[in-house]
Amino acid sequence: MLTTADKPDAPAAIRVDLGAIFVSLELSKSTRLVTSLSPGSEKMSRHTVAGGDIASLLACFAEMRQKVLTREGKLYSLVVIQEVGLDGFWIGRTLNKVGWIENHFVEAASISVPRRRRRVKTDRIDGETLVRTLLAWKRGEPRVCSMVKMPTPEDEDRRRIGRERKVLVAERVLHVNRIKGLLFCQGIRDYAPLRRDRRVRLEELRTGDDRALPKHIKAQISRELDRLELLLEQIKTVEAERDALIAEQTTSASPAAVLLGIRGVGSEFAAILHSEGLFRHFDNRRQVAAYAGLAPSPWQSGSINREQGVSKAGNPRLRTTMVELAWLWLRYQPSSRLSCWFKDRVTQNGGRFKKSMIVALARKLLVALWKYVSAGVVIEGAVMKSA
Structure with missing residues (x-):
């Protein structure tokens, strides 16, 4: 017979001192599954709301607050999480207008899921996973997910x-x-x-x-x-x-207008670079490359150490545009430092791996354009258009 010391520890209970009501929205065209975890309760609740009916959704949220107020004697605010998808950002903008709702968007592919051969996937499981992900993110756990910044x-x-x-x-x-x-x-x-x-x-x-x-x-x-x-x-x-x-x-010195001054950058490239990426704020060059999906993705495990190429996890339109611009950069800016770097690397490889090197040039060029637009750092050797 097992003694008390030999018995395995029971699973830890869910924290009930949350300080907020955590809610996830699993969206579809016809219905919305609302999963919530409230203070004073260890069980997640589920509600179904008709798709597109924002009034019913707000009424559901208000009912949650009232139940917690009756049970705990305190009125809590809501922290809501939802995946970026077909509905876009209009629901988030509507919820942000309510003073007691804090809304977040998450990139669905950044959430960890079981890696079994056939994993179980239902809206109920996804809703609970979103709530647990939101709890971990609010606790400050690093890299638990990637939250999406809602554009204006x-x-x-x-x-x-x-x-x-x-x-x-x-x-x-x-x-x-x-x-x-x-x-x-x-x-x-x-x-x-x-x-x-x-x-x-x-x-x-x-x-x-x-x-x-x-x-x-x-x-x-x-x-x-x-x-x-x-x-x-x-x-x-x-x-x-x-x-x-x-x-x-042009008069406001926007990124699109600034990029037009570089030889080889036309109206289409300048507009796409500005609207798809450079209007955002980035802290460093790694964030710039990652947003375009041009960051490297190494595979290191034990004695295995190899590169898998770029991640392709970012904005596909920005990535495609940068690869096209990299080819044109070699034509219109042959004396720039980036073009010389590309030619030297291709020469060292005996003329091979041009496609791989052009992707590397696209990453370097995007970082250089970001520095030029945000901080005014001139690209070394780049030729500007005549007035």
Whole structure:
């Protein structure tokens, strides 16, 4: 028989002296699962609220406070956590207007989960996990999760221009490829849908076996050209809005206006760099690289010590833009220190690993641009545009 000393210690009870009501929101299109842990209770409570009904959600929060007031004789505030997702930030902005609610957004991928082959995942488990994560984060445990800083409505709206243009350009590529594919099966290879004489050229086309273009495929291509021309007009409109926004910010010395002074940086690059990353505050260069997903991800365990490449855990639009800008930097800034560093490293490797080195150049270039925008540190060897 086991003595009292031999018995395993019982699991520690959940702290009840929390000083606040901790709440997690598991959001979906139809419903919201509200999981809460209140002072004086060791059991988590769950409530279901209709999706999009913010009044019912606030009423649920008020009912929680009233129950705790009846049980403890004290009115507690709420600390709420939710994942960044489809609902965006409008719920958080609404909750922040209430004086007794403290709202936080968390990056879902930063929360630790069991690594079993088939882990159990339900909304109930996720809600409890969010509450425990919030408790650990409020206690000050390091690296327990990554909280997301909620952007202002102005900063969030500024992103729309660059993101819409990217969607429109992708649709333009689809229509161009579809037209070329339709003509390729007829033996026509030299048709350019983006040329201004595309309509005239369509009437003059002859198939590979010297026949007139069949009427049905010709009609289909005409409709594709209608959609393509609409996209071209929309792209021009979006680019005009982008240029007007940058022109408005020129007098205030915004990051977009400052970046335009560097040779090789155009309006699109300057707008994306500003709206997707450089409008934020960073404490050091590691945070800059991590936000763009360009930070290294080593794998070290025992005798294993190797690099897995960049983490790709940050903003994908900013990362893609920086890789494109790195290639252009070599063309327009060949005498800069960063370009010379790239050429030396590639030469040492016998001309190999250019793709790996261009990613490293993109990381260094992003840090250099951040220093230039935030602190005015000029990039060594960089050529500025003439007035």
